[in-house]
Amino acid sequence: MSTALLPFDQDTELETAPHNLDAEQAFLGALLYDNEVFHRVADWLKPEHFYDPVHARIYETATDLIGKGSLADAVVLKTHFDRDDGLREIGGATYLAILIESAADSAAAAEYARIIYELALRRELIRIGDALSNSATQEQETRARELIVRIEQQLYNLAEEGSASRGFVAFKQALAESIETAAAAYERDGGLSGISSGLQALDEKLGGLHPSDLIILAGRPSMGKTALATNIAFDVAKNYQFEIQPDGTKKTVKGGVVGFYSLEMSAEQLATRLIADYTGIPGYMIRQGTIDATQYEELREAVLEIQQLPLFIDDTGGLPISQLAARARRLKRTHGLDMIVVDYLQLVTSSKSGEGRVQEISEVTQNLKALAKELQVPVIALSQLSRQVEQRDDKKPQLSDLRESGSIEQDADVVMFVYREAYYKEREKPREDTPEYLAWEEEFKKIEKRAEVIIGKQRHGAIGTAKVAFDGARTKFYDLDPRYEDIQS
Secondary structure, three states, X not given: OEOOOOOOOOOOOOOOOOOEHHHHHHHHHHHHHOOOHHHHHOOOOOHHHOOXXXXXXXXXXXXXXXXXXXXXXXXXXXXHHOOOHHHHHOOXXXXXXXXXXXXXXXXXHHHHHHHHHHHHHHHHHHHHHHHHHHHHHHOOOOOHHHHHHHHHHHHHHHHHHOOOOOOOOOHHHHHHHHHHHHHHHHHOHHHOOOEOOOOHHHHHHHOOEOOOOEEEEEEOOOOOHHHHHHHHHHHHHHOOEEEEOOOOOEEEEEOOOEEEEEOOXXXXXXXXXXXXXXXXXXXXXXXXXXXXXXXHHHHHHHHHHHOOOOEEEEOOOOOEHHHHHHHHHHHHHHOOOOEEEEEOHHHOEOOOOOOXXXXXXXXXXXXXXXXXXXXXXXXXXXXXXXHHHHHOOOOOOOHHHEOOHHHHHHHOOEEEEEEOXXXXXXXXXXXXXXXXXXXXXXXXXXXXXXXXXXXXXEOOOOOEEEEEEEEOOOOEEEEOOHHHHHHHO
């Protein structure tokens, strides 16, 4: 009924894939005898992990019944399998009785489930190894590094999900995942189904930052797109909370672990921004060393308080998209990962170098979207805007202002623009000894700390504008005081 596991090397030929039918029978018998067994393994044992397809159908049917609150025993399953040819071939209802006779003790059932799961992983590893061997031999046009990335992705999926690829998903499973999302939105304060950005006005428009979404954050230089991305990343990491699951893994319940690819700024420069955000001490004073003794002590205390935040910074310049994805997978495996920030899109390199910027950016955005889906995290990618914004009287950005806009707009789930009217108003400043200066100064003060996050595209919601405040000295975005907004509007 079972095969022994042999060491897998070049001199070994496995006549059959590793499996243990005795373990499958013992587990299924225990499950039919005591349905409580299911709740100990439901998080990780899936029907596809069973070697025998009939065993997989029995487990899947039992799972459905138990999930609906019904009893799943041999009598009930018999009515579901009266016309099942596969079950009839191995004895029909009699086989269900044999499973009960083969049942393991309820206390040992989880161990049999782990044997089933372990052997399923080994079968998948052998399949991946065979596929790699064939590809390395036959795909002469494919670069070796591309093969490595492909196999690494499959190994990551295997480690995370117990399968190298998800394949088709039954509609009932998709419905269950949808209900879980709706339940999360219902239970969280503010009705968020995603991770909070730390800005209430933005959360109200987006419903939070959703897993598997590619979010493009664009703006002209000095508008504050890096500052906004940094603020969001810092807030998410600062609010990280988790629960320990029965299998010992961590489940994020608030905030999250953040991977920040800073392709333009160094890790030290980014850290300085974060300290300025946290302490309220202007970043330029920290960089120039013009702080006093009290402020220096504040900095030291702040470092002690925030140094353990789950924020990981990669400041490798010109990082290829394949390596970016590989490092993200590795981070999730070693520390967990709930959000990725890429600053910025046009600095990520692609394998299509030399084929034109549109093709290069298209590959990057497609891979970032695929990475968001694979890791089930939101990916925030910053992007530049073309100079045509500056040529218009109305300088509020729009989708057509995106550089290489076709691919970016197509692949993104959300496109947001940072806009500060004060940036342009400041450049109209007249000389202080002119009559126009007082009028300019009064108008500038009204808009100096106001900013807008314009949502130009949202695949699952409405477009619109989130009005926020901006402190240039701290490079920090925050929610507007409602009283200030009423006065200034």
